[in-house]
Amino acid sequence: MNTLNEAPAIRVRDLVVGFGDRVVLDHLALNVRRGEILGFVGGSGSGKSVLLRTIIGLLPKRQGTIEVLGVDLGPANDEAWRALERRWGVLFQHGALFSSLTALQNVQVPMREHLVLSERLMREVALAKLEMVGLNARDGDKLPSELSGGMTKRVALARALALDPELVFLDEPTSGLDPIAAGDFDELIRTLQQTLGLTVFMVTHDLESLNTVCDRIAALADGKVIAIGSISEMRRSPHPWMKAYFQGKRGRKLSPGLSAMES
């Protein structure tokens, strides 16, 4: 973990992504610094998930360059991709746990694929990961269909963290959780980020988590990043969508003091 390395964790330049004649991302540029938690916001259908899926290589891009952890993804061959995929973890919105494997086996999948480990060590580390995300050893033997929504997200997070990645992508990690569980989850991400030295790229709608865990926030509208900065900078943005988002009823409710001070 070379956190001192100055190359940004993610560097996106001039990215264009579209489907048919609809352009979703229009010459988008974005930098994610190492070791930060970047919250990514945007209206429904604005292309947040498209950006995430393009960065991790699930969608093709039309134009532009993407560099992740100092590796340019354009010319990268299969081997470079495999090496890179070891260094990041992805938490999908609905968990995407393999339904025929137990929680513990789900966490072990990337270990089996990428590392050569003894069964004992694999079991112990996988259990350790499950405990680190707040589950206990008994939950490890459950199948995904027997897990609650919050537990599914935790197992998915443990799986994303299985290889001790440098970078994790979280797609709406707190959606579908109750406020207490969402708060716990935020705290968990914060703790893990600090202990493991992670860079976190988090797509979210949760104003609370933007407020509490994110170092910086980026906002996506009209296919571009319209603003990036801390939450107070976001609140000052003149863009109408940003105003509606951060100074709307729910946005104001979170930190009335701050809003009152600014207005």
Add this chain to the structure above:
Amino acid sequence: MSPSPYLRAVDRDGKTELAAAGSWTASHATELERVIDAVDGDAAVAKAAAINMRGIEAFDTYGAWLLERLIRSHEARGQILPIVGLAERYQGLLEEVRHVNREATDAKADANFVVLTLETVGRGVENLGRDLVMFVNMLGSLCFAAMAMVLKPRSFRLMSAVHHLDRVAWQAVPIILLITFLIGGIIAQQGFFHFRKFGADDYVVDMVGILILRELGVLIVAIMVAGRSGSSYTAEIGSMKMREEIDALRTMGLDPVSILLLPRVVALVIALPLLTFLGSMAALYGGGLVAWLYGGMNPEIFIARLKEAISLTHFKVGLIKAPFMALAIGVVACSEGLKVRGSSESLGLQTTASVVKSIFLVIVLDGLFAIFFASIGM
């Protein structure tokens, strides 16, 4: 490439100390585990006063856990192994690992072979009983829904039934015609080949006619339908079950049996006799064609022989069986579909079970009908 992990006992101010170096990370975990196990078993090292982590270059959960494991194994022997010189930024990680794996979670103990076999057999019998109950249960609820339909015909989902009829009957026609045509031809060819040896060519027509109309036509079509439509019913209902669509229907006060299952089963019960008729005709056609081209029997003679050999009874025997077989296929497909649990694996499992069980039931039914028709002289 980062340097290999390293752990060695060194002398320091007259005391033994473990000196660690290299990268203690996931990619070196196997090596590291070996190094640590070697050190752990060493009697000379057991007296070590501390473990010095100053030389560590990289450290992650894997390294932290293996370090913790070494310390715990010392603790189990009543020794304390303090850690010195671990960089500040790794302290939090180690602290995190300190709390994990405290509960004993041994992998499941292997049971006795005899016990295991007995358990498997017992569970098998239990499942068989449960299947039987479920079959009867499903048959009952379908009958109930059908009664309700008769009393209130407007409640029947006609559109849905027509849609399924299109899928299981109309769209199945080409493949059914092809297969039965080929089977009819093959039976005739085999008949000519073997019957010719004792000059019984003429009886090939009897064999083809009776075999196809009484048994093979309906049996082949039923097996095809079980594989083609029964499996798709199970998969559809199963995936609806997985996505809680069936629960959603229930909560809206709608009965899944009359909305989802009854139209499907009704479509199947209508489709199978129709397909059996078409299939039998195609098989006879195939038989006639082979008789003409391979056996040298004129089509007029074939038809004349056929008229003598078969009666309406044979045709009826085949057709009467069809709706019952369709019902068996439909009931099995629906009850297997409802048995699907959350995982994609169980969907595959139940779809397979549906096809296997319905084919088995079709053949058993055919046997029962054979006894029945023999005893009433049909």
